[in-house]
Amino acid sequence: VSVSGALRARRSCRSFSSRPLEHELVDDLVDRARRTPTAGNSQGVEFLVLDRPEAVATYWDTSLSDDARSSFAFPGLLRAPLLVVPFGLPDRYLDRYSEPDKVMTGLG
Numbered sequence: 001v002s003v004s005g006a007l008r009a010r011r012s013c014r015s016f017s018s019r020p021l022e023h024e025l026v027d028d029l030v031d032r033a034r035r036t037p038t039a040g041n042s043q044g045v046e047f048l049v050l051d052r053p054e055a056v057a058t059y060w061d062t063s064l065s066d067d068a069r070s071s072f073a074f075p076g077l078l079r080a081p082l083l084v085v086p087f088g089l090p091d092r093y094l095d096r097y098s099e100p101d102k103v104m105t106g107l108g
Contacts, residue, residue: 015074016079018080030084033045033086039097040097042092042097044091047086048087049083050082050085051082056080056081059083
């Protein structure tokens, strides 16, 4: 299955194999996500890829206590070999919407 085909047939998945992914595939997917349409083409999203086992473990240790982990609704997520964390960058949207062609929005 091609990446494009997989994206067209996508669905929610909350259970993962611990099998590592090829770096080229991850780079391609993140690049495609980065290029998706955004408001005013402001591209106000960045992605942090945690692709080392110790980085993934640190993420879960920081964000999910042992008690919460034992009753976590999606335990398959904990097996994911890597995590992609999206970050919204509001200033990019505010900067874009303060430009003359967007001033009527009142956002900038």
